[in-house]
Amino acid sequence: MAKYQAIKGTYDVMPAEAAAWQHVESVVRRQARAFGFREVRTPVFEDTALFVKGTGEATDIVQKEMYTFTDKGGRSLTLRPEGTPPVIRALVEHSALKESPCVKVFYLAPMFRYERPQAGRLRQHTQFGAEIVGTDSPLADAEVIALLFTTLARLGLSGLTLRLNSVGCPACRPAYRDTLVAHFRPRLDTLCGDCRERIERNPLRILDCKADRDRVQDAPAMTDCLCPACAAHFDRVKALLKGLGVPFAIDKTLVRGLDYYTRTAFEVASQHLGAQDALGGGGRYDGLVEQLGGDPAPGVGFGAGLERFLLAMRNQGVAVPDGPRPDIYVAALGTAASDKAAELCGMLRGKGYACEQDLQGRSLKAQLREANRINARYVLVIGDDELAKGAASLKDMDTHGQREVPFAELADNIEAYCECSCQG
Numbered sequence: 001m002a003k004y005q006a007i008k009g010t011y012d013v014m015p016a017e018a019a020a021w022q023h024v025e026s027v028v029r030r031q032a033r034a035f036g037f038r039e040v041r042t043p044v045f046e047d048t049a050l051f052v053k054g055t056g057e058a059t060d061i062v063q064k065e066m067y068t069f070t071d072k073g074g075r076s077l078t079l080r081p082e083g084t085p086p087v088i089r090a091l092v093e094h095s096a097l098k099e100s101p102c103v104k105v106f107y108l109a110p111m112f113r114y115e116r117p118q119a120g121r122l123r124q125h126t127q128f129g130a131e132i133v134g135t136d137s138p139l140a141d142a143e144v145i146a147l148l149f150t151t152l153a154r155l156g157l158s159g160l161t162l163r164l165n166s167v168g169c170p171a172c173r174p175a176y177r178d179t180l181v182a183h184f185r186p187r188l189d190t191l192c193g194d195c196r197e198r199i200e201r202n203p204l205r206i207l208d209c210k211a212d213r214d215r216v217q218d219a220p221a222m223t224d225c226l227c228p229a230c231a232a233h234f235d236r237v238k239a240l241l242k243g244l245g246v247p248f249a250i251d252k253t254l255v256r257g258l259d260y261y262t263r264t265a266f267e268v269a270s271q272h273l274g275a276q277d278a279l280g281g282g283g284r285y286d287g288l289v290e291q292l293g294g295d296p297a298p299g300v301g302f303g304a305g306l307e308r309f310l311l312a313m314r315n316q317g318v319a320v321p322d323g324p325r326p327d328i329y330v331a332a333l334g335t336a337a338s339d340k341a342a343e344l345c346g347m348l349r350g351k352g353y354a355c356e357q358d359l360q361g362r363s364l365k366a367q368l369r370e371a372n373r374i375n376a377r378y379v380l381v382i383g384d385d386e387l388a389k390g391a392a393s394l395k396d397m398d399t400h401g402q403r404e405v406p407f408a409e410l411a412d413n414i415e416a417y418c419e420c421s422c423q424g
């Protein structure tokens, strides 16, 4: 028989790893709530045109990385490669900006990109993203950056770097583009093949070319060519970040791979991740809402990979709290005792306790081993004698103390423990 395997670039989260995921997700949700972001969930697939228009036809994502297919109704659909266009589509479709002129949303969702597997990149990864739509205030830029940065700090990550840049606006970028082309044209034969093509189509992308990293250091910086409005915006973002205690470094080569960015672009990296060190990034997109059919509205946001968070935590040696432990394991010997155990588990679960029992008729020894393996707080052992008495010995697995408890009083005894452990 053929054995099936997870598709290249995808992976399984097995129960042993789920606690770490749940921990990261709960920190993310708590932090998003602290900043006043509300969750949004959009479908996994969308009309292909949404990404061609929103993400940008010339981007690597649209050119090379999308999972696009035709459904049985002949529609061209694409598995979401990034979160921003679907979120904007949903806000426009539901007139969310008419209800409230400034919307703050976050998402935790899988993204799909046909990445080259040799780079160790995933083809399905999970993103934490956030967007503020409806204001061009630098306060919003600082707030989304602070949300990402403080979430990472809350996860226990250190050695974080915030790279910051401004990519200007439609008023000032064309002149900068010309300056850049004038700078690179005489140096064209020193650039890689991709960049020789990029010089006409998308000269800004030369700045973040990995192959030409050493040859772009003396290139003119966008931040020296900003129009007065963009310069004032950038200055205030920097001042706000200083006030928030978020350290940053200006990186003139940071242009991000998407077409829609205006003004602020940023990326947060970890020194615990090696060469591919980005945890997430984003920027401002003042033209995107209108481009996707909404009334003009500015926006700013980020996307960050949860797998990257977990990898950086592992590399840094950050301890992840254990998942919740079962309150009680009911061990039973014989059919009648097993039936009683099922009844007691049902009663306790009804009161909100986590209970387990053996489902396979295993030996008492095997059951106690299982109770240890799952780290149950209490163990109750039921055999014929206990059935006759209507009481059994409740063993505290932490203190190793035990006492006889009538079945009817079981919940009260567990409750006493839960009251003290819930406070901790």
Ligand SMILES: [Zn+2]
Pocket (backbone or CB within 6 Å): 168, 169, 170, 171, 172, 173, 226, 227, 228, 229, 230, 231
């Ligand atoms: Zn400008």
Ligand SMILES: [Zn+2]
Pocket (backbone or CB within 6 Å): 191, 192, 193, 194, 195, 206, 209, 210, 211, 212
């Ligand atoms: Zn290049």
